[in-house]
Amino acid sequence: MVTMVQVARMAGVSLSTVSHVVNGTRHVGAGTKRRVLDAIDATGYRQDTLARALRRSRTDSVGLVVSDAGEPAFTEMVHGVEHAVAEHGITLLLANSAEDAERELRAVRSLVERRVDGLILARCGSSSDDLDAYLAAGSPRLVLLDRLRADADVDQVGVDNREVMALLVGRLKEDGHERIVLVAGDTRVPTLLERRQGFVDALSAGELKRCAVLEGRDARGLAQRLRALLAAEGAPTCIVAGSTPLAVTSLSVMKEMGVRTPEDLAFATFDGFAHNDLFSPSITTVVQPAFEMGRTAVDLLLPRIEEAGEECLAARTIRLHQSIDWRESTQDWRA
Amino acid sequence: MVTMVQVARMAGVSLSTVSHVVNGTRHVGAGTKRRVLDAIDATGYRQDTLARALRRSRTDSVGLVVSDAGEPAFTEMVHGVEHAVAEHGITLLLANSAEDAERELRAVRSLVERRVDGLILARCGSSSDDLDAYLAAGSPRLVLLDRLRADADVDQVGVDNREVMALLVGRLKEDGHERIVLVAGDTRVPTLLERRQGFVDALSAGELKRCAVLEGRDARGLAQRLRALLAAEGAPTCIVAGSTPLAVTSLSVMKEMGVRTPEDLAFATFDGFAHNDLFSPSITTVVQPAFEMGRTAVDLLLPRIEEAGEECLAARTIRLHQSIDWRESTQDWRA
């Protein structure tokens, strides 16, 4: 490891001069600067971020924890965050929680100990109180992403789940669907809870009676109940899945039972699949502006980091609009 | 920020005792330990990884750069790496290069400056010489993943692309296919080059004449040429795509032209799609043991990190076997 001392020695200047040349933090004479630059080149000197960060108590990095960067929606959020931080010369430290509370806590801990300047967090459904406690105790600046908290006094960015679900169901009703099943999944996850609420919002008490809401976190159990529902008399004419994993469960059951879409059964999902175009039929999907969400999270975070001591800004909750991508899986159902 | 000094003061012990309690690095008396632990609890002290790393010149972290953690194969590799490093109490710093040379270099730089103990790298196709130069100059321990170099004197782990492609094509020939198109893509990417080689290996000169190999890095251009091929007389009976993106291109063209699979045209791809089961028809896919590759990369890396000074170990190249998952898209073609 070549350090500043060696550069300074070679250039025949002092340590601080080298530092100022490297960081452009004060003017140095052209000749001196040249010599320093040459020495840096010759030695192959590289700043040690660690020492720098220790001294400045700032790492110019932010942490991002998602349940799985491989899931399409999160992939895009990650891209959005990457993009936004890159513009500010900030490094992104990315970690997966695998939708597991313990791993989530470990990831957050590791990032905080690495002294990230800020943290963006898409919490997992089973997120533990330990995490809350940990975050409460002198954590860095924090922004919640996607999985929002109703009560919390933090910056957060999510989407209008409740509203768009109501919209979706409204339109399905117009299409003539009377018996719709919502595969709601684990409603401890705020996102899924909000979507369920939107479903109920859109239906009158009478309508709701003919419909069904499948809650639970066990995929096999959900599949079982869905199978029973489809086999029974007065079977539903439409299934709505609350997330990609739930769509997988639903579609598996549908394929296994040999129902045709959309002729026998219409289908729509939230979040959906990469390469949806290649599915036959293509699937009607509620899409999040995931990239934008990532960007927005950074926009929320950076001012907090800059603000340093002053506690002036109030916590902000931003909800971006989702759009419904109508595709073949809900087409011409009446015909 | 509460530091060790405050803990030491409160517990009435010396700095080093606190350090040893925290790290369990030597025995301390039960009573003393209690007092230190209490003080830590009371103050909410947390280790500062930065200072620790600076002192130990070891960060207990490794960097992983992939082109896109969202692509299924890479997602799994990431999981494999995460899993393996977690077992050793090592933190993973993950970065995407977006298949872009400049971003790749930036990512590597940022990780090296953060003093990762080791680096795992799935290089992008357009990977620049700047990166080589940078890595050559005093880099940390390095392992190449997936995208291997024939000449290089580095540890690397990949798959048997050439062999498995020959196997795949051999079987397709047995099925009666005489005109097969390989959508080979950007053969500057070693993986894709090896796959093309395997394709040629499996065919006699005469057979090869009836087949086609589509090379190039422009998706639109490839699509164009594939369209022409399918429209022409003596159209191919089978398409093989060399990677997921190439499969997307191919399948789009096929869907657009309304060819049916496998009746009109058989199809197989490398790497493939998440949730392949949900596709109709499901797609014959050459699958990498991606998770295992990630694990293996870590296995290769850790000894290098431990070895410290001694340059004893020779560079190792490990190729894991891929398996062919025969599905509906190549079924019963002759019937």
Add this chain to the structure above:
DNA sequence: CTGTTAGCGCGTTCAC
């Protein structure tokens, strides 16, 4: 079993 001391590599006041 515990404490003292000397840096890790850098940024930043101060003086000059």
Add this chain to the structure above:
DNA sequence: GTGAACGCGCTAACAG
């Protein structure tokens, strides 16, 4: 315009 000196928070020798 430049340099000297101090300390960020911690660990590793060495003493006791």
